[in-house]
Amino acid sequence: MAQKRDYYEVLGVDKNATEDQIKKAYRTIAIKYHPDRNPGNKEAEEKFKEAAEAYDVLHDPQKRQQYDQFGFNGPQGGFGGFNATSMNMDDIFSMFGDIFGGRAGFGGFGGSSHRGPQQHRGSDLRLKVRLTLEEISTGVTKKFKVRKDIPCSHCHGTGAEDGSGTEICPTCHGSGVITHTTQSIFGMMQTQGTCPNCNGSGHVIKNKCRQCGGTGVEKGEEVVEIKIPAGVAEGMIINVPGKGNAGHNKGINGDIQVFVEEIEDERFIRxxxxxxxxxxxxxxxAALGGDVEIPTIQGTKLRVKMEPGTQPGKTLRLRGKGLPAVQGYGRGNGDLVVNVSVYVPKTLSREEKEAIERFKHSDHFQGDAATKRSIFQRFKNYFN
Incomplete structure (x- = not known):
């Protein structure tokens, strides 16, 4: 068994991290190693579980205090939660569903451990949406024409022909489960499983629909409107409940997971x-100073005064002119950071050359010692 790693190390945060920083770090790791994005990858699954265990402790102030004081075992030999080796995916999603924004966050692991008659749940669908920074800055509603399972138009989703309806399953007698009894060295053992005759519904169709064969669904199309919140980022997955494939026999609809991609912007770097x-x-x-216009992602332009003698490499920070934080994962807007470069023309007219030559040996055009030291230090830091 692998040795446990420090919870702060697992999430990549320091011991003074705020609750928001811990939440953001966990969400980033959960997105990276989510089972839906890494199907069949056991290593990714273990990292996903490990991050969930760390978050379970560090996001709870009491557990975090105990962990900081006593380590992994807690004051009474544990935290009363789970550990990475024994966690169930359904447990993680039920505990931290708000982190991902839905029933199971990214979808695909929504089930439950209940027993008894069950409704059939339709499968989930996946879509990809490419967004500009302008769309990300405000949020946007996108329309998709989706091919998916829809309720059968002939039987209206029941799966039964001519309204013949259903009857109690003779195998499980309506319970949706069957019990197996076996003899073992420990005595008689009983296990329960989903009834294979009715697939857990507790009922069977008397006369199956001739159009859908008793499933209650058929292939069709639906235009789905999906609201993308402001501030999303590359790699995020938005869960849209109930818009996936229809469940068999009027079961529960699946979800749609929308994978976000960013379109590279020609003006801004995120x-x-x-x-x-x-x-x-x-x-x-740069030499004389003056006003310049700085574009913003909101579509406006800001007039900014440049001081005389502005040097290449100068940085301006315009507060609140960046992108908004995704609701629930931070506050306010980021900043617009302006990096200043000075343009040096490649070609000059004779008059321009003569004008510059007149100032070439002027003390003001040579640069003072402090400026030279500053430039040297920047180059030194760059190459180190």
């Missing part, structure tokens, strides 16, 4: 909720 804009400043404005 850094979490901050946006980076590279401003190419002309030499006269």
């Amino acid at each position: 850094d979490d909720n901050d946006l980076i804009y590279n401003l190419l400043l002309d030499f006269p404005t």
